[in-house]
Amino acid sequence: ESTAVVIVGAGPAGLTLGNLLLRAGVECVVLERRSRAHVEERQRAGVLDHAGARIFEEWGLADGVLAGVPGDGGLEIRVDGEPRYLDFAELSGGRTGRLIPQQMLVRRLMGAFEEGGGDLRFDAGEVALHGLDGDGPWVSYRDGGGVVREIGCAYVAGCDGHHGVSRASVPAGALTTYSHDHGIGWLTVLADVPPPRRPLMAVASEGFAAHFPRGPMASRFYLQCAPEEGVGDWGEERIWAQLRSRLGDAGLPAGRITEMSVVEMRSFVVDPMRFGRLFLVGDAAHIVTPMGGKGMNLAIGDADVLARALRAAVREGDGEGVAAYSAVCLRRVWNYQEFSRWLTEMTHDAGDVRVAGEFRRQLARARLERLFSSGAAARAFADLVAGG
Numbered sequence: 001e002s003t004a005v006v007i008v009g010a011g012p013a014g015l016t017l018g019n020l021l022l023r024a025g026v027e028c029v030v031l032e033r034r035s036r037a038h039v040e041e042r043q044r045a046g047v048l049d050h051a052g053a054r055i056f057e058e059w060g061l062a063d064g065v066l067a068g069v070p071g072d073g074g075l076e077i078r079v080d081g082e083p084r085y086l087d088f089a090e091l092s093g094g095r096t097g098r099l100i101p102q103q104m105l106v107r108r109l110m111g112a113f114e115e116g117g118g119d120l121r122f123d124a125g126e127v128a129l130h131g132l133d134g135d136g137p138w139v140s141y142r143d144g145g146g147v148v149r150e151i152g153c154a155y156v157a158g159c160d161g162h163h164g165v166s167r168a169s170v171p172a173g174a175l176t177t178y179s180h181d182h183g184i185g186w187l188t189v190l191a192d193v194p195p196p197r198r199p200l201m202a203v204a205s206e207g208f209a210a211h212f213p214r215g216p217m218a219s220r221f222y223l224q225c226a227p228e229e230g231v232g233d234w235g236e237e238r239i240w241a242q243l244r245s246r247l248g249d250a251g252l253p254a255g256r257i258t259e260m261s262v263v264e265m266r267s268f269v270v271d272p273m274r275f276g277r278l279f280l281v282g283d284a285a286h287i288v289t290p291m292g293g294k295g296m297n298l299a300i301g302d303a304d305v306l307a308r309a310l311r312a313a314v315r316e317g318d319g320e321g322v323a324a325y326s327a328v329c330l331r332r333v334w335n336y337q338e339f340s341r342w343l344t345e346m347t348h349d350a351g352d353v354r355v356a357g358e359f360r361r362q363l364a365r366a367r368l369e370r371l372f373s374s375g376a377a378a379r380a381f382a383d384l385v386a387g388g
């Protein structure tokens with residue numbers, strides 16, 4: 001069997017790429033290791049930025065994928081319990097994002113892909129990539145029935161996340177990796193609690209906390225913790241007490257906790273995002289901390305750049321976009337790594353004095369204050385939130 005592009009992984013990167021290639025008239029097969037049910041239920045990100053929403057609009061997918069999805073109008077930053085607001089619609093000239101839980105976006109992308117005749121295969125075990133540095137790569141896997149299959153192709157898109165097989169298939173030394181540990185811990189809790197009126201971040205002396213919407217009846221919370229702390233160090237009572245105190249929200253109801261984990265506050269980038277005929281897309285090539293909400297958006301942005309490049313290569317024999325893929329994506333990746341790091345540092349240094357000491361705490365507070373006293377600083381922030 002053969003196709004033009006084998007896409008490994010059906011997360012936001014793989015499903016966006018699959019849909020765009022379908023629209024571009026480029027044949028592809030998507031191989032996903034997990035079951036359909038697992039992929040449909042995996043809750044992670046919650047904000048599609050303006051640049052991400054534009055991609056779906058430009059490719060004619062917005063009507064199906066973004067129908068009924070509310071806009072991301074702004075952000076509240078509560079400093080020691082005092083509310084401060086940033087109105088992104090006003091600050092960015094209307095370039096607002098959308099509040100869509102990741103699993104809803106994934107489900108809709110799966111629906112659009114399959115309705116359009118896309119070939120999406122779940123439960124693909126033992127995926128292996130072959131001949132990546134030659135002209136005719138192929139991908140093997142074991143299907144749900146235990147049969148080993150091979151698909152020949154012109155290109156492979158590694159959209160299989162940070163722990164996938166794609167990056168691991170590149171010979172040692174071919175890629176340069178950059179990683180950074182931000183030196184803080186984050187506990188995240190998904191709970192059946194009504195969402196806040198607008199996304200909320202809180203800077204407090206006990207540490208950073210955040211309350212974000214995840215659909216009409218669910219919320220995602222983040223709590224800064226010591227880097228060595230684990231889920232076992234946080235009982236429910238402590239979680240709700242700390243959230244109420246840091247968020248300055250004494251009336252916050254304690255809802256059923258549906259998921260709880262420690263987030264690795266780590267950044268990672270590979271350069272180049274390509275080896276031979278393999279292209280790394282989304283988390284397979286880079287991870288950014290959840291701070292700033294850019295991980296899913298970078299994945300969608302990479303998929304857009306790659307879809308355009310593959311359309312030109314496969315349909316017109318024009319390899320320019322394919323050659324430029326990595327450099328084009330890495331410019332944006334580093335810009336948003338910096339945004340995420342800047343926001344992390346400001347909101348954490350400004351809170352718990354043990355994080356960075358009193359001098360840096362005052363600097364971080366001055367930086368934070370500038371967002372509310374300088375229109376230019378606020379607009380620069382809103383511009384990065386909008387993406388591009």
Ligand code: FAD
Nearest residue numbers: 009011012013033044045160161282283293294295296297
């Ligand atoms: P993934 O979503 O990881 O998808 C990879 C897919 O490949 C998976 O379906 C996996 O099962 C499959 N796969 C893996 N290995 C194989 C294999 N060997 N063979 C076949 N298939 C394989 N981002 C934001 O933009 N905003 C946020 O607010 C945000 N919040 C987050 C909160 C949390 C708690 C977490 C964990 C992440 C958050 N992110 C956020 C990041 C975002 O979820 C990721 O950046 C995004 O999922 C990346 O998409 P992806 O398609 O590249 O990778």
